Amino acid sequence: MLNQPYRYKINESSFAHYWNEGVGVQLLQKLGFIPDLKVADKLIPFLYEWDRLGDQLVLDLHEKKGFVEGNKSLYAYLKDEVLPFDEKVIWDTFFSKIDVKPTWLDEKKLRLGSELSRRAGLSALIVLRDYCLMGGYESSAINKPLIYTGALKKGAVKRLTDTVNFWVHITKENGLQRNAEGFRQIFLTRFIHSYSRINILKHTDWDSNKWGIPINIWDMLATNLGFSSVFLVGLRKIGIHPSEEEVDGLFHFWKYVGYLLGIPLELLPENENEAIEALYLWTMTQREGDQDSKSLADTLKEEPVMANYPKNKLMRMMMREVHLFYNHFLLGDYSCELLGLPSTKIGRFGLVSIWKTRQNERLIVNNETRIQAILNGGREQERVRMIYQRFNTQ
Numbered sequence: 001m002l003n004q005p006y007r008y009k010i011n012e013s014s015f016a017h018y019w020n021e022g023v024g025v026q027l028l029q030k031l032g033f034i035p036d037l038k039v040a041d042k043l044i045p046f047l048y049e050w051d052r053l054g055d056q057l058v059l060d061l062h063e064k065k066g067f068v069e070g071n072k073s074l075y076a077y078l079k080d081e082v083l084p085f086d087e088k089v090i091w092d093t094f095f096s097k098i099d100v101k102p103t104w105l106d107e108k109k110l111r112l113g114s115e116l117s118r119r120a121g122l123s124a125l126i127v128l129r130d131y132c133l134m135g136g137y138e139s140s141a142i143n144k145p146l147i148y149t150g151a152l153k154k155g156a157v158k159r160l161t162d163t164v165n166f167w168v169h170i171t172k173e174n175g176l177q178r179n180a181e182g183f184r185q186i187f188l189t190r191f192i193h194s195y196s197r198i199n200i201l202k203h204t205d206w207d208s209n210k211w212g213i214p215i216n217i218w219d220m221l222a223t224n225l226g227f228s229s230v231f232l233v234g235l236r237k238i239g240i241h242p243s244e245e246e247v248d249g250l251f252h253f254w255k256y257v258g259y260l261l262g263i264p265l266e267l268l269p270e271n272e273n274e275a276i277e278a279l280y281l282w283t284m285t286q287r288e289g290d291q292d293s294k295s296l297a298d299t300l301k302e303e304p305v306m307a308n309y310p311k312n313k314l315m316r317m318m319m320r321e322v323h324l325f326y327n328h329f330l331l332g333d334y335s336c337e338l339l340g341l342p343s344t345k346i347g348r349f350g351l352v353s354i355w356k357t358r359q360n361e362r363l364i365v366n367n368e369t370r371i372q373a374i375l376n377g378g379r380e381q382e383r384v385r386m387i388y389q390r391f392n393t394q
Helices: 014-020 024-031 044-048 052-065 067-078 085-096 107-119 121-136 144-148 156-171 181-203 217-238 244-260 272-283 291-306 313-331 333-338 346-362 367-392
Strands: none
Touching: 014 024, 014 272, 014 333, 024 272, 044 217, 052 067, 052 085, 052 181, 067 085, 067 181, 107 121, 107 156, 107 244, 107 367, 121 156, 121 217, 121 291, 121 313, 121 346, 121 367, 144 181, 144 291, 156 181, 156 291, 156 367, 181 244, 217 244, 217 272, 217 313, 244 272, 291 313, 313 333, 313 346
């Protein structure tokens, strides 16, 4: 067993409040027991494990050709275009070790998971931004790679643009087929992780004894849980109530995405109960947020103002207030105070969107209306993605 790193401690504020007084109380009731944190001790080695396969690919290709050219090579390979022999061998070797159509993959569940993601429409993007992403800053450790790669200097606009682009593409209909942009986005993200990790370790004073390996396997699992378990909590809180089939589909969807991103299968939850337990073990052994956490939260808070849309700055300032309202509505005042997020009165206009979401949810009474909600929600999300791409991509 490796020594216990500095980052590993029993949480006593942010996440402890979540499980003892927040939404986590209901999750533990659903689970039926409080997980034993001694089990988490056995997961410490995963703080020192990483995607070795992805790193080797980046060392063989991206580090030699440059990251942009390496990504062009990935795009060409997935489109079955002619590549130099040595490049094709590198890609063949990489993908020979990944079964992209494993026997456990259930296409129906995969479809249901992506459909739920789309039918939530704008509410899905609000939950991802103002609950999952902002809430993740309550851990000081998982965000340290962002600090070391200059996320504060770059601001949150690009990160949010990339996240929206990734999420909308992978959740589109057939978005995970080999010839789809969503499939490519998964591996592009995987190589961004590897490229960042390699360069952090090579060019900075990163302390692995203190923080674990950058973008390690356990933190990757936590991010996956943010997109699945935490996302589901946020949807329910905002007024969307998925069926049991949709919930099962969502976890299957993220099991597959997590697998393609390089997370070991044995760590990925099969269902909501397994996800709740995994989330508890990770969150309750996280060192609380620090000044970097507050700085990242502040950068995300200011993202609407720093973005290039809408053109009117007053409108962008209003958007900041609306997002602040959602932060407080979804995360709660306790977490917002820890992150240094002020309260807002103007932003309460966000209640109108929640009211509309709940109205639309009541209109889903059969499969026909569900399909229409999926189509409408998908179009809404694509419009947002295009706005980000048009106005916030250099």
